[in-house]
Amino acid sequence: MYQTIKLDNVLPHVFEERRSQMHSDVWLQQLQFQKGQLYLVEAASGTGKSSLCSYIFGYRKDFSGTIAFDDRSINDLKVSDWVNARKSSLSILWQELRLFPELTAWENVMIKNNLTKGFQPVYQLNEWFDLLDIADKKQTVIGRMSFGQQQRVALVRSLCQPFDFLFADEPISHLDDENSRIMGEIMMSEARKQGAGVIVTSIGKHIDLPYDKVLKL
């Protein structure tokens, strides 16, 4: 259970030479993401939005400064801590989705839901598939689905676990307005149910939601 994610003076290595010209609400700032709050991180492409997600998920470490879960620096986390965090505290909808192209849409969701011992009941998953208009694609291999469809599968997968924070890295880049709205509703209702913080990133087009805070990267 994490209450806050703290960023202290964080800067990706690639921006090191531009350190003095940094004008960002995130980089080189003291920043806290609180549980229960909704954030929008707006960015032009190439400003390190996906890097931020990678840092927080322990996937990359090419930054200076400190990122801490509550008061524990992520540099001190052990392998088992990360496994637990990714399984039951932090969830993410990656920009590149990270689905398994060889498996079907349903299998991609179940591979996560099995890991969390059936965190979401099957009827809930079916309901989401219906709402997102991909119910007929359940048995379709991910590799044969459009990116927009894949984004919706990835959203369902990201909800198949308990989380304190949900990251959505450009979740609607390939969705129409109607599907974006539905996605936003599903995401927010689940986050509210779990009392989680939500961090949405966007490079322009973003889901229309009552954001508590908007940060420019």
Added chain:
Amino acid sequence: MKLVWKLLRQHISIGQFAGFTLANLVGMLIILLGLQFYQDVQSIFSSRESFMKKDYLVVSKQVNTASTLTGKSGTFSKSEINDLKLQPFAQSVGVFTPADFQVTCNMGMKELGLQFGTEMFFESVPDEYVDYASDQWTFQEGDTFIPIILPRNYLNLYNFGFAQTRGLPKISENVIGMITLDITIKGEFNTDHYKGRIVGFSNRLNTILVPEKFMVWANEKYGKGKELNPSRMILEVYNPTDDAIVKYFDENSYETEDDKLAQGKTTWFLKLMVGVVMAVGGLITGLALYILMLSIYLLVQKNTTKLENLLLIGYSPRQVAAPYQLLTLGLNLLVFILALILLTVFRGQYLAMLETLYPDLLVPGLGQTIVVGIVIFVVVTLVNLLVIRQKVATIWKRKD
């Protein structure tokens, strides 16, 4: 787990894994078969009744004309015995204790009309050098019965030489075991009568052997009290083909029966051959292991993205490694079981042949070979498991 396996079995090359299985099977089979064959054949050399084990030598001094004429004693002094004990090739040294009294023996079977007496002698060696194991090979003070072991060629001499030309009946080993010998021991001051029986024959030892316990006791009772130097020694050696033995014997004018060294050589060559064969087997197993390592590396490399994504959605490195670990464990187990089955089949074939050559051959069981097989299985599997874990760990750390 089923889904994870479905995902991770992508890119598994049946060819590579079949290659590994086959190569590992061949390697393991060669090692196990070599080991079992060695044990089985070894049992021919160390058959129960042979007095000398393979690596024992009987040492005596050379007898030549000069020593006969000068009356020089052919016995070993204390310092000579100690010197031999100190040689690096000598594992242990036992001395033949001669009798310090006179022995006369009368034997006969009245039913066969056969009766004769002869003067004779006794010698003894420490019991650990006697590999004729029997309850009868013992003596307690006060016993009037003395067990005796004769060289087998004495019996042959009688049966095929003496009895043949005189028209006397041939005597089997069993029959001779039933004959009671009347033994008279004449010491310096007293004379006593004992009963004796031949309890066994030795192919290797050319002496009339009695238990050492008896000899010690009798020498004290009947002897002149003078310490007697032994004329022969039994030498237990580490390696009968050691050049140093021949050299040492030449320098000191000692000699030994040649066939001991010859048999030792045969054993040694057998060991050498089996050693080479097993080394080849080991090499093949090693290469097979290498093939498996390469295929796993390749497999993990091809599936890096999948493994990485599994880790990112919360699967632990252990869970991700498990399918590949189970796969190799299964393959290794299969190889082990197949190797044992093939071993039994091949062994059955050569055992049938060996048994026609040596009908009363007592071959050892598969126990030791199975233990070695298990050790190989465990070592190979452990290496596999560790490498896979290592490989997944590098993906976790995103280092190649």
